[in-house]
Amino acid sequence: MLWSPASGSDHAPLVLMAHSGGQHKRAPGILGRAHRFVTGCGFHVAAIDAPGHGDRPRTAADEQHIAVLRQAQAAGEPISPVIVRLHIDLAARAVLEWQATLNALQQLPEIGANGPVGFWGIMQGTGIGVPLTAVEPRITAAVFGCLGHESLTEAAAAITVPIEFLLQWDDEHVERQSGLALFDAFASTDKTLHANAGGHFEVLRFEAGSAAQFFARHLGRDAGA
């Protein structure tokens, strides 16, 4: 999916949006924020389905991950170790897909090869986005969050671009100290943590406005705020 402003979008900044686990490129959490970034900031926004998500067929490995995840949930076991393995497997495929997507997007005349690029993705979007941003110098600002440091510390330590990181203070799926450790691991000298009271699925709507302001500050267009 590529959304662009109705006018004045030539060489506007581009924001890549990665959805959460079990979601897809047109999920409400993507659509609402994409709308805000496009109409409020004048950005291009692109979203793709993660491997095994949305319109994409599932591989045997995808089916296996889902089976293990459902088993852990049914047994009331912690799902965090399953999620960590799932994200590692997804990222191994999705990082290359995002780089190919970015190559294709930058061939479009209205985007071009030299415009600023941001990345937005929380939860599974962070599990894919941190390894991606660590190896992709075209991404110059990123919003991550709602995920812990397990398996991501090394990639985070390779990231130096400005970061806004969301954390749910009462997250029932992500240990608070693990989320704080991931924020701590980013090598970026310009990084901001937004921690809000509430559970894993209670990320507040006004953080979309904050993300828009963050991208406007760092990708170079005024968010009107």
Next chain:
Amino acid sequence: MLWSPASGSDHAPLVLMAHSGGQHKRAPGILGRAHRFVTGCGFHVAAIDAPGHGDRPRTAADEQHIAVLRQAQAAGEPISPVIVRLHIDLAARAVLEWQATLNALQQLPEIGANGPVGFWGIMQGTGIGVPLTAVEPRITAAVFGCLGHESLTEAAAAITVPIEFLLQWDDEHVERQSGLALFDAFASTDKTLHANAGGHFEVLRFEAGSAAQFFARHLGRDAGA
């Protein structure tokens, strides 16, 4: 000091601003934010000198605190225990002064007795503001930060109004875990932590805009964001 919008300020929300240690009611950190709250949000803003600060004479106790603080600094000792004792002593006087100030402000026809009231104060402003907000039901939203939980946990646990809390991730004077513990201690179900990379005196300018938006959300006027 009372700053008000040039027009349309009748019964507008009121924000009380408490300065940091060694500062005063007209310090640049107060003036800049007050200007933003007044012109950007249409609020009234009031600031007073803390005991022994600004235009106010110092008591023997104030002089004693300063001497102990300078001694600790000269000896390269941790100043945190001195600051904790100083804040306790200041708050014992300043809470009553702020309540008297609020009584006087609410007698003014342009403010009135029923308008919403917010509190803004970081560092020493938090050392005074947390005990104040804990006992002052007229304050319905507060911005605090850059201070640890020592001696403030009990008062924080009595606060249930929305809180925005600033923390400097690399604060050389406030232990990170102590700041996180103070944020955790607030009983508020609506609370947001903004942690930014940087030292104690490097609080970022854009947080003033975030505070304006926070007060606009909770005191009932749009910040124009």
